Amino acid sequence: MTRQRQLIYKIIMNTEGHLSADEIFSYAKAEMPSIALGTVYRNLRLMVEDKEIRQIITDYGPDRYDRNMIPHEHLHCDGCGKLVDITFGGLKELLENKGEIAVADYQLNIRGLCPVCNAKQKKIRVQ
């Protein structure tokens, strides 16, 4: 546990959203100007391996890192553009039973409308 790693960990834990390596690097540099981007990447990888944080791969930019280790899904909203957490329990068990497979981990990325934008859309349709 180096000062660098502590700082990176703290930044992720104090942030609600989903940070990219570069964003984490920027925040870290503000507190420790000497920190290197490679150090951020290396520690992020180690933290993901140690299951301290979660890595979110997307099809529209850099990977993002999430403090929330509870299995959950990610929705990239076409309405507001945000990357939104969707909690949807029991998916692992559902997959294992239906697919006759063993699930070590999974990642579900949805593109569509988040609850807020979806509600707005329905309203518009009804009007």
Added chain:
Amino acid sequence: MTRQRQLIYKIIMNTEGHLSADEIFSYAKAEMPSIALGTVYRNLRLMVEDKEIRQIITDYGPDRYDRNMIPHEHLHCDGCGKLVDITFGGLKELLENKGEIAVADYQLNIRGLCPVCNAKQKKIRVQ
């Protein structure tokens, strides 16, 4: 519809598995040595946009391209290392109902054991 695009399309349609852009480029080059990698990438993007083929993003290498447009999931097997198709119908509707969202598209990547390796594993445990 250029000769290049026809060739790329044919390669994907004649292949069961999941090809990377580079693999497609290799196969295409065998038939048309002058073809360029950029042409492969451009046409793959266009085909994905036109929903002729499906793009699979993964966390362990380049994107892969799949002729199978029926919604299905991908399992990266820890046992045999293969990228396996898992058919698991009705997930879109399940997500929309439970999450109060609109699903335009989704991608579910599972890491674990495929049906074959999972069956083997169970056998070992029982013995």
Added chain:
DNA sequence: TTTAGAAATGAGAATTATTCCTAAATAGGA
């Protein structure tokens, strides 16, 4: 404390995957 060895860092080069640029080639309709 020193000090030896191990581990981690900083800085930047290297790699990987992909997209962009541009002059030349080509498709396909008149």
Added chain:
DNA sequence: TCCTATTTAGGAATAATTCTCATTTCTAAA
């Protein structure tokens, strides 16, 4: 056939990430 808009080949550029390695920092034994 001719014209023009589109596409291509080839290579440069970009973005994200990993690697390399000399230097620094940590650890724990002397």
